[in-house]
Amino acid sequence: MKYLFILGRNHELSIAEIEEYLDKIENPIKKLTQVNNGLLVEVENPLLENTITYLGGTISIGEILTSGTEKLIFEKLDKIMIYLGENNKLTYTLWDFSEIGELTKEYLKQRFKEEKLKATFKGLTGKIKNQEGEKDEKPSSKLIEEEYFIFQEEGIEYFGKITEKCDYESIENRDMNKPVRRESLAISPRLAKILINLAKLKTGDKLLDPFCGVGGIMQEALLQNMTALGVDNDGDAIKGAQKNLEWFGFSPESYELIHFDSTKVSISPVTAVATEPDLGNILKKIPTKGMAENTLKDFEKLIVQVINNVKKMVEGRIVFTSPYIRIGKKRLSCNIENICERTGYHEVRESLPEFRENQVVGRMIYVLEKN
Structure with missing residues (x-):
């Protein structure tokens, strides 16, 4: 099982917490891959429901919908439902941890158009200065209904959506x-x-x-x-x-x-x-x-x-x-x-x-x- 964790401003501390949390609940980590503030985590068992509520250093957690090589990922996406909402209006964004981020944005735009959805893309225009002194992207609009992600690991693209978000409010x-x-x-x-x-x-x-x-x-x-x-x-x-x-x-x-x-x-x-x-x-x-x-x-x-x-x-x-x-x-x-x-x-x-x-x-x- 693989999941995406969006890390808080202190990446090192966030990763340490995730490692210790998963170890204490006896869900062994098989692999970790970090790209900027995205952490792809492979674990032995499915995550517990509402895992985000137990973590202090994680902004959100995402589940993978499909995966494949750069050549096959969009063919695989064609075969699955991406948006399951009932409203025909949708505001969405994309967390980009891949070299095909722009292609994925274009795919989503065309896909939603074909499905006759009034879909509006909102970029990750918010910035947060991380512990390393660099700026991480984050959503700035509260109107975003769906957050998708694309993550590249060793030639494989992982597409999914955010399913749990920290309730900061x-x-x-x-x-x-x-x-x-x-x-x-x-x-x-x-x-x-x-x-x-x-x-x-x-x-x-x-x-x-x-x-x-x-x-x-x-x-x-x-x-x-x-x-x-x-x-x-x-x-x-x-x-x-x-x-x-x-x-x-x-x-x-x-x-x-x-x-x-x-x-x-x-x-x-x-x-x-x-x-x-x-x-x-x-x-x-x-x-x-x-x-x-x-x-x-x-x-x-x-x-x-x-x-x-x-x-x-x-x-x-x-x-x-x-x-x-x-x-x-x-x-x-x-x-x-x-x-x-x-x-x-x-x-x-x-x-x-x-x-x-x-x-x-x-x-x-x-x-x-x-x-």
Whole structure:
């Protein structure tokens, strides 16, 4: 089975999440092929319904309708239904990851004309600057009813259509409307989902967030029918988390909040850790190298103490973000080798940067397992 994933702005992080998600649900990946922000994924089994709702770094997912060589693809398309709607008006677009993108556009135009559809093509005129500094295309019109794609892999053309799209509007609404928000300190629902997948947490598992704040990561775990334990040394944050989780309507038995220092707290057993500790001061100006190094040393000391305190109760992975601080034209991250050496953990994949171009303090994401 092959599917197309349209990646979010951080391609590397999006792919890492897809790999870990498919691995945790035991759907082995046979092959991955990336072209720009398109990722063709071959898996052993069909994807679960509404897979998009479990992923934070994927814009949309598409199913393949037919495939063939460049010479045969249009003959194959002639034999299948492309548009299944009842309305004779259609606004559509095409995600182009092939050398025959223009030919495919012409084919669709002629095909819809022959089928007497009042079809209007809308180009992917929206642009999003990705982590690599290049611009990815995306739809800019909300009027688009069908999104088709053409993807070329090793001489074979894959034609299909987008079947699942991330509902950014509902995610934003639930995030903006919850009772307690901390603008500058909040982790986005998108990144919270990614951390949960990197930790390989599944339905029925128990999350520990030792820096839970107002419950951003906890809420995403609870929405996926996990249980959650949140700890924070800030009493106001714990009160805010309580209000937010009550507002979502989660069962009180599904989560626990503890107002305590995570370097000393006693906890019950958990499956894995996904957390965003304090990343230091929110800087608008680029710090000196010495200031950045001090921030990172403080972070390392804190995260080592927390991991060593809770690790006996953690069955699986520990996933956390750390400061990734801009100094001049480069960025500094914490000494993960030192953290691993002092805690008895090791990295299971390369660290994953997550930042925006002008952000002084970005994030570096680490995925650890016990030695």
